[in-house]
Amino acid sequence: MSAARVGVVTFPGTLDDQDAARAVRLAGAQAVPLWHADHDLKGVDAVFLPGGFSYGDYLRCGAISRFAPLMDELVPAAKAGLPVIGTCNGFQILCEAHLLPGALTRNASLHYVCRDQLVRVEQTATAWTNSFASGQEILLPVKHGEGRYVASDETLAALEAGGHVVFRYVGGNPNGSLNDIAGIRNEAGNVVGLMPHPEHAVEELVGAPSTDGLGFFTSILKNLVNT
Amino acid sequence: MSEGAGRHMADSVKRAAETPDEPMPFAELGMKSDEYDRVKAILGRRPTGSELAIYSVMWSEHCSYKSSKVHLRQFATKAPASEALLVGMGENAGVVDIGDGWAATFKIESHNHPSYVEPHQGAATGVGGIVRDIMSMGARPIAVMDALRFGAADAVDTRRVLPGVVEGISSYGNCLGLPNIGGEVVFDPCYLGNPLVNALCVGLLRKDQIKLATAPGPGNKVVLFGASTGPDGIGGASVLASATFEDESQAKRPAVQVGDPFMEKLLIECCLELYAADVVVGIQDLGAAGVSCATTELAAKGTGGMTVDLNLVPLRDPSLRPEEILMSESQERMMAVVRPDDIPAFMAICRRWDVPAAVIGEVTDTGRLVMTWDGEVIVDIPPGTAADDGPVYERPFHEPAGQAALNADTPDRLERPGDLRETLLKLLGSPNLASKEWVTNQYDRYVRSNTVLAQPADAGMLRISEVIEPERRSSAGESEPATPTDAEAGATIEHAEPTTRGIALATDGNGRYAKLDPYAGAQLALAEAYRNVAVTGANPLAVTNCLNFGSPEDPEVMWQFAEATRGLADACRTLGVPVTGGNVSFYNQTGSTAIHPTPVVGVLGVIDDVAARVPTGFVAEGLRVVLLGDTRDEFGGSEWAHVAHRHLGGLPPQADLEAEKALATVLVEAARRGLLAGSHDLSDGGLAVALAESCLARGVGATVELTGDAFTDLFSESASRALVAVRPEAYAEFASLCGRHDVPCYGLGTTGGNALVVKDVFEVPVEELRETHTAALPALFG
Amino acid sequence: MARVIVDVMLKPEILDPQGQAIARALPRLGFSGVSAVRQGKRFEVEIEGPADEAALAEVRKMAETLLANTVIEDYDVRVEA
Amino acid sequence: MARVIVDVMLKPEILDPQGQAIARALPRLGFSGVSAVRQGKRFEVEIEGPADEAALAEVRKMAETLLANTVIEDYDVRVEA
Numbered sequence A: 001m002s003a004a005r006v007g008v009v010t011f012p013g014t015l016d017d018q019d020a021a022r023a024v025r026l027a028g029a030q031a032v033p034l035w036h037a038d039h040d041l042k043g044v045d046a047v048f049l050p051g052g053f054s055y056g057d058y059l060r061c062g063a064i065s066r067f068a069p070l071m072d073e074l075v076p077a078a079k080a081g082l083p084v085i086g087t088c089n090g091f092q093i094l095c096e097a098h099l100l101p102g103a104l105t106r107n108a109s110l111h112y113v114c115r116d117q118l119v120r121v122e123q124t125a126t127a128w129t130n131s132f133a134s135g136q137e138i139l140l141p142v143k144h145g146e147g148r149y150v151a152s153d154e155t156l157a158a159l160e161a162g163g164h165v166v167f168r169y170v171g172g173n174p175n176g177s178l179n180d181i182a183g184i185r186n187e188a189g190n191v192v193g194l195m196p197h198p199e200h201a202v203e204e205l206v207g208a209p210s211t212d213g214l215g216f217f218t219s220i221l222k223n224l225v226n227t
Numbered sequence B: 001m002s003e004g005a006g007r008h009m010a011d012s013v014k015r016a017a018e019t020p021d022e023p024m025p026f027a028e029l030g031m032k033s034d035e036y037d038r039v040k041a042i043l044g045r046r047p048t049g050s051e052l053a054i055y056s057v058m059w060s061e062h063c064s065y066k067s068s069k070v071h072l073r074q075f076a077t078k079a080p081a082s083e084a085l086l087v088g089m090g091e092n093a094g095v096v097d098i099g100d101g102w103a104a105t106f107k108i109e110s111h112n113h114p115s116y117v118e119p120h121q122g123a124a125t126g127v128g129g130i131v132r133d134i135m136s137m138g139a140r141p142i143a144v145m146d147a148l149r150f151g152a153a154d155a156v157d158t159r160r161v162l163p164g165v166v167e168g169i170s171s172y173g174n175c176l177g178l179p180n181i182g183g184e185v186v187f188d189p190c191y192l193g194n195p196l197v198n199a200l201c202v203g204l205l206r207k208d209q210i211k212l213a214t215a216p217g218p219g220n221k222v223v224l225f226g227a228s229t230g231p232d233g234i235g236g237a238s239v240l241a242s243a244t245f246e247d248e249s250q251a252k253r254p255a256v257q258v259g260d261p262f263m264e265k266l267l268i269e270c271c272l273e274l275y276a277a278d279v280v281v282g283i284q285d286l287g288a289a290g291v292s293c294a295t296t297e298l299a300a301k302g303t304g305g306m307t308v309d310l311n312l313v314p315l316r317d318p319s320l321r322p323e324e325i326l327m328s329e330s331q332e333r334m335m336a337v338v339r340p341d342d343i344p345a346f347m348a349i350c351r352r353w354d355v356p357a358a359v360i361g362e363v364t365d366t367g368r369l370v371m372t373w374d375g376e377v378i379v380d381i382p383p384g385t386a387a388d389d390g391p392v393y394e395r396p397f398h399e400p401a402g403q404a405a406l407n408a409d410t411p412d413r414l415e416r417p418g419d420l421r422e423t424l425l426k427l428l429g430s431p432n433l434a435s436k437e438w439v440t441n442q443y444d445r446y447v448r449s450n451t452v453l454a455q456p457a458d459a460g461m462l463r464i465s466e467v468i469e470p471e472r473r474s475s476a477g478e479s480e481p482a483t484p485t486d487a488e489a490g491a492t493i494e495h496a497e498p499t500t501r502g503i504a505l506a507t508d509g510n511g512r513y514a515k516l517d518p519y520a521g522a523q524l525a526l527a528e529a530y531r532n533v534a535v536t537g538a539n540p541l542a543v544t545n546c547l548n549f550g551s552p553e554d555p556e557v558m559w560q561f562a563e564a565t566r567g568l569a570d571a572c573r574t575l576g577v578p579v580t581g582g583n584v585s586f587y588n589q590t591g592s593t594a595i596h597p598t599p600v601v602g603v604l605g606v607i608d609d610v611a612a613r614v615p616t617g618f619v620a621e622g623l624r625v626v627l628l629g630d631t632r633d634e635f636g637g638s639e640w641a642h643v644a645h646r647h648l649g650g651l652p653p654q655a656d657l658e659a660e661k662a663l664a665t666v667l668v669e670a671a672r673r674g675l676l677a678g679s680h681d682l683s684d685g686g687l688a689v690a691l692a693e694s695c696l697a698r699g700v701g702a703t704v705e706l707t708g709d710a711f712t713d714l715f716s717e718s719a720s721r722a723l724v725a726v727r728p729e730a731y732a733e734f735a736s737l738c739g740r741h742d743v744p745c746y747g748l749g750t751t752g753g754n755a756l757v758v759k760d761v762f763e764v765p766v767e768e769l770r771e772t773h774t775a776a777l778p779a780l781f782g
Numbered sequence C, D: 001m002a003r004v005i006v007d008v009m010l011k012p013e014i015l016d017p018q019g020q021a022i023a024r025a026l027p028r029l030g031f032s033g034v035s036a037v038r039q040g041k042r043f044e045v046e047i048e049g050p051a052d053e054a055a056l057a058e059v060r061k062m063a064e065t066l067l068a069n070t071v072i073e074d075y076d077v078r079v080e081a
């Protein structure tokens, strides 16, 4: 049986695609490059939308990328249950594409922030977090200028009531996100978006001083084996 | 008078021959009359407006190094033999062999004046420019650094300039996906009207993939690609465009260039794919002097001739005149020389990355650079005369009138403090020594996943692990079958496994030391960067430098420059590290007052196994704290004299390069053998500040004991020293290693606890150190 | 050739830290009498044909789907006076 | 209470990378007939008193010194219609 195949999407201006692919490989899966201009998901088992400045973050982060041909394929596939994760710019794209509710706006500090951030895993019942313990605190880097999660009062209440807040910042909120929200999931739990970067916390020697990001990749592998 | 096609005729070669006496505005373009006479002699007639545009920018100080050349030559003539040096000075950037078939290319460059006028855009385009230099060597840019100097931290204008500069570097570098792995932030009133923004970029390539700026092979095509050309940074050329014709369209010509980091990111990926497809014969980035510089330099280094049709240059503003196109400094552009058969593949790759590209000319063997506009020849020159044969000045220099008095005013007369605890906290909370997190937290240090060491660390360190082939391949969407990038559906991302190898980089410079003694000051800058690389366990290999000075027309400034270059060249020889490239920035002065002479030196080192890297500071309890090197009573130009007394006088610390070399040998060898648990170099603020920063690294305290005069031991800035943390069981082996290399080695105490304790002198809780250290910049900048 | 203006502002209930930062800075810079500032975006869209109803409808669609994120922003489309 | 609008746009000769990126993307998104897009900022300044000449002069000064970067931007101040 061949290894699980995780697609890693590259838009013009994507930055963390190599890093995400490396993390996928470290976890024992196969990284499959997906190109924004193709109408082709290449039959992957799951999709990682990495961070970066797609289209320079011009207009709004993710606003132009969500119109990419690849997204025409990804949106219905995600709605049909394909596991999809978006980190940072990937999260922004998922919100712009309305696969996740709410929006990510300019940090309250008005500065880009790069720092090692404690994050609490609130929900383990998603395709990407089932290797974690509920309430587990993990260390991941954040690095973004527009990561302040906002949504209408009703949306926020629904997120909280439904248990759709997957990650919360602890020990300081880096961007002013409502309810300290660092990441959320969709109703079905197959689509997850978060601002922190698991792919930069997978090796001892490089990146953040933590390997907590590996849990995301072992989660998806477990999930794929189980289904 | 815009009848007909709505376009004025340009000043043609034919017209120049017919109107030999027409006055040309060479003085407005910064050209001296003897320089203008030389142009006439070269051409045997008056230059056309376009030719004058080319000569005036190519012979400017910025492009021709006319005042500095005679001094910079020492970097080559005194260069130590180095097997690592693959490409030396004179190319876009130097290239060094870092082992396993890999090469690194790195360079530092200034964008000082633009960053004062418009801090955000000035700094951003500074990063963009140096990154393109690195790309043009055939490399993938893999990291940036920034060495910054501002006026006093509490000055009103610093509050305008610093946040803008940091935001510019942050927005541009982050958007390119280049980790920022280090730099400096220094405050001194002398930089108030002349902030320094020096940006460094390092790139990685295979040894056999080096690209050069050359245009060989008659018949090969000249391609301009990237952003379209607009009226950016052509203040001077407007004079020209309107000089011979009364023209209404030239009113608005901005001096400020605006960067488009997204376009530059596309250019990076596009270039790498072009290199991998082997469709580039020669390449040059467009920086200062834009098309003028790229065409003359490529032609001069190639077969010697080139034709260019300026009507083919894609324009953002259709009203641009040819003179302006030649001088435009629009960002994010590159020029390549391409075999005719490869043009379709070249263009297909550009299209895939949404990068506009246009063939604008052809390589010839005529020895002439010929440009046309509306069918008329407007430039016809031997390109080497513009690119290489610019004027060279032996500017007069002499020691500044006040130099002897400055050196005689030693810090001996300053009152020394009684309360050393207070002195430490005062220094640690002073803007120059305070934590730079307010700045560095705005920079992405993790992207590309190869960052081993970054802020706060003595040097930035990267693991060498790079994709060789472009990995992103499309299986659809390309029409040309010739596209070399078509790949099988479902291809996995190609990659090279991470090697164990790494590179380390540090930049340093101390304008106060250089003011007191430019010769020693430049050597101390090199010594500090060299030491910062060595304390991480990397072996220093090569040097880049950015020489920031006042006006070369001032003989006293010129003396500082001559002394600094002499000092740096001598020190490079002694330390065995060649200068591979750099940049000179003159005219950093307000009125007749120049900045402190500020040579900023970058050193690149190599480490065979990044797992052996030595982290900065005290990483655990129970380690022996050891001071390496001798401490003398040296306070000239020190941070203490600056903070406590606003005093600058005397002589800087002694630059003992042999001691520096021995220290580095010990540090690198000890790291290789795994003897060091942590390290930190000693520099501004001396031992006291190094101890405090070492405690702050991981929140581990230490208890140490001093033997000499406590103030001198704690705050002197003697060079060639480092602090290391050694596991007790490794101490004997380490001490004998030091003995073998004659490196003085003093056990000071042990790590542990929640405070920095200097026995019989003071005790400061680590938390108090942290509070003092981190509060300063946020208090100033919000 | 006509120019259509699209103004995009955050919905009133969404926090606008940029506007707030400006409002906070004003007194320090010697400006008084300002009770609030909000910062939004202004787009100048040059269209090739005339700004007739069809063209405006097109720009409105552009604003709705691209220029504004209607989850958090309101927009206004008008022909330049 | 009155609302004064300050529009800030990059000077026409200055590169507007955002506007260009949007304009380049439009055809791919199915929008045609747009020849150029420029993106700027719009500020809504709420003032406490009436929008008389004195108040407008004050806002103009604010635009000149704070809201616009006059090295690269132009601004326009008007009372909301």
Ligand SMILES: Nc1ncnc2c1ncn2[C@@H]1O[C@H](COP(=O)(O)OP(=O)(O)O)[C@@H](O)[C@H]1O
Pocket (backbone or CB within 6 Å): B145, B146, B147, B148, B180, B181, B182, B183, B184, B185, B433, B436, B439, B440, B443, B454, B455, B456, B457, B458, B459, B460, B532, B683, B684
């Ligand atoms: N402008 C800057 N850009 C990036 N990193 C910086 C900058 N200024 C300081 N740093 C980093 O912050 C850390 C502390 O800086 P500093 O105290 O100046 O170090 P040192 O005294 O060793 O030269 C180092 O890792 C340095 O590289």
Ligand SMILES: [Mg+2]
Pocket (backbone or CB within 6 Å): B457, B458, B532, B681, B683
């Ligand atoms: Mg240091």
